[in-house]
Amino acid sequence: MRGCLILCALGIALPTFANAQVPKPKSKQDSVARADSIARADSIALVKQLEKELGAQGADTGGTAAAATQGPRATGGYMNIGFVALTDAGLSTEPNVGAIQVGDHDPHVNGFSIPNVELTLDGAVDPYFKGFSNIVYKLDKDGQTGVELEEAYVLTTSLPASLQLKVGQFFAEFGRQNNQHPHAWSFVDEPLVLNRMFGPDGLRSQGLRLSWLLPTSFYAEALVTVANATGGTASSFRSPDSPEIHGGVINDRLVDRPSDLLLVPRFNTSFDLTETQTVVLGTSAAFGPNNSGPSARTEVYGVDGYWKWKPAAAQAGFPFLSLQSEAMWRSYDAAQRIAEANPAVTLPAETLKDRGMYAQLLWGIKPRIVAGLRGEFASGDPGAFLSEVRRDRTRWSPNFTWYPTEFSKIRMQYNYDNRKGIGTDHSLWFQFEFLLGAHAAHKF
Amino acid sequence: MKSRNLHRAATLALVAIAATGSSAAAQIRVVATTPDLASVAREIGGDKVSVVALAKPTEDPHYVDAKPSHIVTLNRADALIEGGAELELGWLPPLLENSRNSKISAGAPGRIVASDGVKMLEVPTSFDRSKGDVHSLGNPHFMIDPVTVKIVARNIANHLAQVDPKNAATYNGNLSRFNAKLDAKYADWQKQLAPYRGAKIVTYHKDFVYFAERFGLNIVDELEPKPGIAPSPAHLAQVIGKMKAGNAKVILVQPFQNRKTAETVARQTGATVLDTPEQPGAASNTNTYFDMMDNLVHTLAGGLGAQK
Numbered sequence: 168m169r170g171c172l173i174l175c176a177l178g179i180a181l182p183t184f185a186n187a188q189v190p191k192p193k194s195k196q197d198s199v200a201r202a203d204s205i206a207r208a209d210s211i212a213l214v215k216q217l218e219k220e221l222g223a224q225g226a227d228t229g230g231t232a233a234a235a236t237q238g239p240r241a242t243g244g245y246m247n248i249g250f251v252a253l254t255d256a257g258l259s260t261e262p263n264v265g266a267i268q269v270g271d272h273d274p275h276v277n278g279f280s281i282p283n284v285e286l287t288l289d290g291a292v293d294p295y296f297k298g299f300s301n302i303v304y305k306l307d308k309d310g311q312t313g314v315e316l317e318e319a320y321v322l323t324t325s326l327p328a329s330l331q332l333k334v335g336q337f338f339a340e341f342g343r344q345n346n347q348h349p350h351a352w353s354f355v356d357e358p359l360v361l362n363r364m365f366g367p368d369g370l371r372s373q374g375l376r377l378s379w380l381l382p383t384s385f386y387a388e389a390l391v392t393v394a395n396a397t398g399g400t401a402s403s404f405r406s407p408d409s410p411e412i413h414g415g416v417i418n419d420r421l422v423d424r425p426s427d428l429l430l431v432p433r434f435n436t437s438f439d440l441t442e443t444q445t446v447v448l449g450t451s452a453a454f455g456p457n458n459s460g461p462s463a464r465t466e467v468y469g470v471d472g473y474w475k476w477k478p479a480a481a482q483a484g485f486p487f488l489s490l491q492s493e494a495m496w497r498s499y500d501a502a503q504r505i506a507e508a509n510p511a512v513t514l515p516a517e518t519l520k521d522r523g524m525y526a527q528l529l530w531g532i533k534p535r536i537v538a539g540l541r542g543e544f545a546s547g548d549p550g551a552f553l554s555e556v557r558r559d560r561t562r563w564s565p566n567f568t569w570y571p572t573e574f575s576k577i578r579m580q581y582n583y584d585n586r587k588g589i590g591t592d593h594s595l596w597f598q599f600e601f602l603l604g605a606h607a608a609h610k611f
Numbered sequence: 612m613k614s615r616n617l618h619r620a621a622t623l624a625l626v627a628i629a630a631t632g633s634s635a636a637a638q639i640r641v642v643a644t645t646p647d648l649a650s651v652a653r654e655i656g657g658d659k660v661s662v663v664a665l666a667k668p669t670e671d672p673h674y675v676d677a678k679p680s681h682i683v684t685l686n687r688a689d690a691l692i693e694g695g696a697e698l699e700l701g702w703l704p705p706l707l708e709n710s711r712n713s714k715i716s717a718g719a720p721g722r723i724v725a726s727d728g729v730k731m732l733e734v735p736t737s738f739d740r741s742k743g744d745v746h747s748l749g750n751p752h753f754m755i756d757p758v759t760v761k762i763v764a765r766n767i768a769n770h771l772a773q774v775d776p777k778n779a780a781t782y783n784g785n786l787s788r789f790n791a792k793l794d795a796k797y798a799d800w801q802k803q804l805a806p807y808r809g810a811k812i813v814t815y816h817k818d819f820v821y822f823a824e825r826f827g828l829n830i831v832d833e834l835e836p837k838p839g840i841a842p843s844p845a846h847l848a849q850v851i852g853k854m855k856a857g858n859a860k861v862i863l864v865q866p867f868q869n870r871k872t873a874e875t876v877a878r879q880t881g882a883t884v885l886d887t888p889e890q891p892g893a894a895s896n897t898n899t900y901f902d903m904m905d906n907l908v909h910t911l912a913g914g915l916g917a918q919k
Contacts, residue, residue, distance in 0.1 A: 291717070297708065325713040329686055380686055380711060386679035437679035442667065445678050477676060480669035480866040483839075484676075534841055534869075572839065573701070574740060610705050611677045 246290040247605035251350045255280040259582075259594035265308065267584055267592055269556075270357030271367035272305070272349040274596050281306040283349045285317070287607065296321040301348065317348075318371065329380035338371040339392050339431045340378075341451040342471040342493045345369045351609055353491075353529055353537075354564055355580045355596045359545040360523030363556065364467050364495050366402025370453065372429060385438055392431035395422075396455035403465045403497060404429055404455040413459040414552025415504025415514050420456060426464075429455035437611075447473040447611065460502020460516075469495040475611075477531075487531040494524035506552070514551045521547040521557055535570040559587035574602045639775045642688040642715075644699050645672050646890045647754045648725055648763070650900040652692055654789045655767045659778045665706075668892030671867040673839075677702045685710035688721070690774050692767060695726030696751035720773035725763040729753055732820050743837025755889050755907065756821035757797045760900070764789050796901055800908040801826065807915040811859035813850060813882070815868040818889065822907075831859045834872055842872050854880040860918035863887045863911070885914040 255274035261267045264276050272283040284304040292298045301318040320335025338346035344361060346369075361369060374394025381387040396404040403412070410417065422428065435449040453467040475489040499519040506512040523545030530538045541564040547557030566580035578598040585591045639660045643649035649664035656662065663684060666675045672694065685691065685706055693699055707715070714721040731749025738747055753759045768786040772779035808827035812819070815834045823830050831853050836846035853859070860882045862873045873884045887910055888894050891903040 294716075322708065324711070324716060326711065329711045331709075331711050380682070380709070384683070386683050388679075435679075439678065439680050445676070445680070447679060475676070479667050481671065481674065482867050482869055483671060484674040572740075572744065606701075608677060608701050608703070608705050611679060 244290075246288055247607070249287040249605045249607060250285070250603040251287070251348075252284040252601055253282060253349060254599045255282060255355065255596055256598075257594060257596035259592055261584075261592040261594070264594075267582075267586070267594070268356055269362050269367055273356040274598075275308045280308075285348060285350065287605075289605075289607065291324075292321060295323065295325055297324055298322075317368075329382070331378045331380075333376040333378070334374075336371065336373045337376070338369055339394065339429075339453065340376065340390050340433050341365075341370055341431055341453055341467075342449065342469045342495070343447075343473060343491060344493065350600055350602070353527060353539055353568075354541055354566055355578060355598050356564075356582075358493070358525040358541070359543050359560055359562055360493065360495050360525055363521055363523055363545045363547075364403055364469075364497055366400065366406065366408065368400045370402070370431075371400045372396070372398060374429070376431075385436065387436045388434070390431075390433045390435070392429070392433075394429045394431070396427065396429040401429060401455070403453070403457065403467055403499065405458045409458050410507045411556045412499060412554055413457075413501040413504065413514070413519065413550075414506055414508070414554065415459050415501065416507050416510075417458045418460050418463075418502070418504070420458060420461060427456050429453065443478055444474065444476045445611070457499060457501075459500075459504050463500045463502040465500065466498045467495060468497075469493060473611075483534045485531040485534045485536075487529075489529045489531075490526065491529075492524065492526040495522065497521040501550070517550055519547065519550045519557065521545070535572075537568045537570070539566045539568070540564070541566075558589075561585045573606060576600045639689045639771065640687055641690045641692065641771075642684055643692040644675075644694060644703060645754075646892050647900055647903065648692045648694065650891045650898075650903070651760065651764050651789070652767055654900070655764055655782055655785045656771055657781060657785050659775065659781055660771070666890075668888070668890040669866040671865070672698055672890075673701060674867075675699070675702045677705050681706050682709045685715065686712050688712060688715055690721040690723060690770060691715040692723040692725060694751050694754070695724040696731060696748040696753075697746040698751035714774075720770055723767055723770040725766060726751065726753065727766050728762050729759050732824070733817070743835075744839030746838075750817060750820050752818040752889070753821045755819070755904065756825045757793055757800065757904065758825060759821060761790055761793060764793075792901065796904065800904065803908050803912045804828075804915075807912065810861070810915050811854075811857045812911075812915075813854060813859055813862045813876070815862070815864050815873060818865065819863060819887075831857050834862070834876065842869075847872070847876055851876055851879045854882060861885055861911070861914050865889060866893050883914050883918065885910050887911060 256279045257274055258277050259267065262277070264274065268274055274280040274282060282305050286302045288300045290298060298321050299318060303315050303317045305313050307313055316336060318337045320333050320337045323332045326332060340346050344352065344358060345365060357367070372394035374392055376390060376392040378388060378390040381389065395401070399406055399408060402408065405420065407417065420427065431451065431453045433449060433451040435447065437445060437447040439445050449471045451469045455465060457463045457465045471493040473489065473491045475487060477484065477487040481487065497520070499521070501514070501517050501519055503516040504514050506514050523543070525541055525543035527539060527541040532538055544561045546559045547554070550557070563583040564580055566578060568576055568578040570576045580596045582594040582596070583591065584594065639656065641652050641656060641660045641662045643652055643662060643664045645666045646664040646668045649662045652660065652662045665681050665684065666672050693703060713719060716722060734749035735745050735747060754763065764786055768782045771782045804826045809829055811829045811831045812823070813831050813834065817833055817838055819830060822828070832850045834842045834847065834850060836843060862877055862882050862884045864870050864873045864884055864886060866886070866888050870884060876882065877884050886894070887907050888903070889907070891897050891899055894906050897903045897906045
């Protein structure tokens with residue numbers, strides 16, 4: 168339709184231009200001028216009619232769209248580019264560090280690890296969409312480079328009724344930390360309960376997410392994600408690593424009905440308790456099929472909270488005090504299945520119940536210096552298969568972070584880590600991060 | 612009887628809600644990122660607008676928390692005034708992303724960038740963070756330059772006239788009145804500071820550059836060695852040396868800057884630390900832009916006068 172407008176505009180402009188350039192014989196000039204005038208009036212009427220019709224359809228008539236494509240003023244160009252690199256170093260009393268640091272972006276070895284280097288790209292696609300991409304490079308314990316497309320999605324900017332759609336590959340909005348990238352974490356490693364419910368990379372998949380900002384006087388947002396339930400980043404669902412949970416041979420399933428997809432609803436709300444204190448509360452769930460049997464399903468539920476105090480005259484955001492906590496429960500219906508370790512053994516149908524939580528307190532003591540303490544546990548009821556990833560575990564992690572600027576940080580963290588039936592390990596980790604290019608502002 | 616009373620009360624409540632709603636609906640809802648921009652918007656918008664500021668008067672405008680309540684405020688806004696020049700880069704983008712409000716999207720009539728048309732100072736010729744957190748579009752602390760604020764006021768009036776064309780004449784009239792008042796005040800402020808032209812001052816951050824240029828003050832140095840970098844003892848020793856050599860006797864600080872650091876330097880140099888907030892509402896009885904500037908000029912003139 169915009170093309171019609173351009174043609175109409177050209178229809179108006181070209182005769183005018185032609186008139187200005189080509190002198191006409193005097194005898195014909197009046198009649199030509201009259202004809203031009205009629206043609207111009209017709210064209211203007213047509214443009215007005217089109218504008219009216221387009222306006223009635225809620226379409227953009229050009230002005231705002233053209234202006235909106237000016238894009239962000241901040242760093243110029245059409246795309247913001249950022250590069251964040253994390254280097255970990257340290258020692259643990261557990262020689263097989265991978266057995267206790269189970270997150271994909273945790274330190275993996277005694278010595279040095281580079282578990283997360285992110286290339287972030289974002290910008291306005293056009294007046295209607297924003298695009299985001301996060302490509303992760305990492306070195307494994309043998310120093311081999313791995314690359315993964317962590318996120319790539321578009322976000323709508325102008326849906327009516329305060330709706331917003333996200334489409335692509337992205338972290339599911341479940342709880343507070345699942346959709347945060349490692350450089351935004353306040354601790355060196357992934358919380359145990361997130362690892363237990365969503366695996367070493369968190370819950371992310373390909374799909375779409377619809378969000379509605381409710382018309383309330385306070386912040387209230389309802390979100391629902393529909394995504395594929397397959398792959399290594401859908402750990403409690405149809406992941407190739409699921410035998411670690413249920414111990415059986417994988418039952419491959421195709422997607423032949425909507426319930427074969429992953430459904431992640433979430434409700435999030437926030438209140439400013441005082442001028443200096445804010446609380447955010449959320450509740451989430453994830454429903455989807457698992458691969459222990461042809462109709463086996465998993466349900467994960469979670470509640471989360473965040474409270475922050477910051478004085479009205481804080482210096483560079485300091486001092487502050489914040490408390491963040493998440494609790495999760497999983498009900499994993501494992502079908503009757505053949506044991507992966509021994510095909511002669513059949514494991515019975517059962518419901519595997521797991522739970523866990525973490526709470527982390529951060530104290531921004533003075534500008535650029537933060538002390539933190541995290542306490543966490545994860546636990547699973549016994550099942551027919553003795554799973555290492557369902558073992559009861561408790562961890563305490565005091566840490567200390569110095570941010571020389573917003574673009575670098577140095578962190579030290581101690582982990583007191585108790586695995587039931589195995590014993591207690593002690594780890595000391597250091598982390599260094601640097602950031603180049605655009606620094607995406609962090610969400611609250 | 613009871614049910615009739617209830618019915619009457621409910622009707623009255625509905626009428627009251629409707630009246631409140633229609634009154635609120637009649638006003639253009641303007642959100643400003645900082646209180647100084649909000650104050651100018653109130654001068655230009657008058658009773659045709661309702662204005663709220665996201666940042667608190669005592670808050671560092673570089674480090675405002677992107678609280679969810681701000682998302683709601685932006686979602687309902689008819690217009691947003693931002694300082695621009697990356698002043699709000701650390702917190703405004705995620706709020707806007709979640710506000711889902713096309714009225715305030717980039718380039719829309721409701722998106723007012725205060726720095727549009729402002730002759731920016733300290734625009735870097737190359738981007739290098741080893742020089743500190745330098746804003747690539749120039750120094751964003753132009754609001755305490757009264758001449759530059761005229762450009763900001765014009766930007767606001769122009770955009771409000773587009774957002775609310777039926778009241779364009781009101782906004783233009785208010786702009787004229789604002790400019791006339793600003794001219795008178797500016798003459799007064801110039802008069803107050805005229806005796807101190809060339810006076811040497813020290814600031815905590817590079818936030819008095821426009822003011823100093825406008826009123827002929829000489830900034831000897833900043834306590835921050837580079838923008839956004841915390842003062843180090845080595846740098847402060849240099850500053851103390853410069854202050855002693857140049858006889859600079861005044862250090863200006865904002866409510867969110869480390870006054871103790873300034874006091875340490877003041878003790879070494881015999882200087883006075885002056886509280887010179889740049890936001891209306893940060894000091895008592897400074898609810899408007901004019902009050903804030905009155906306070907700033909009065910405090911500075913008093914501090915410089917006492918050192919003579």
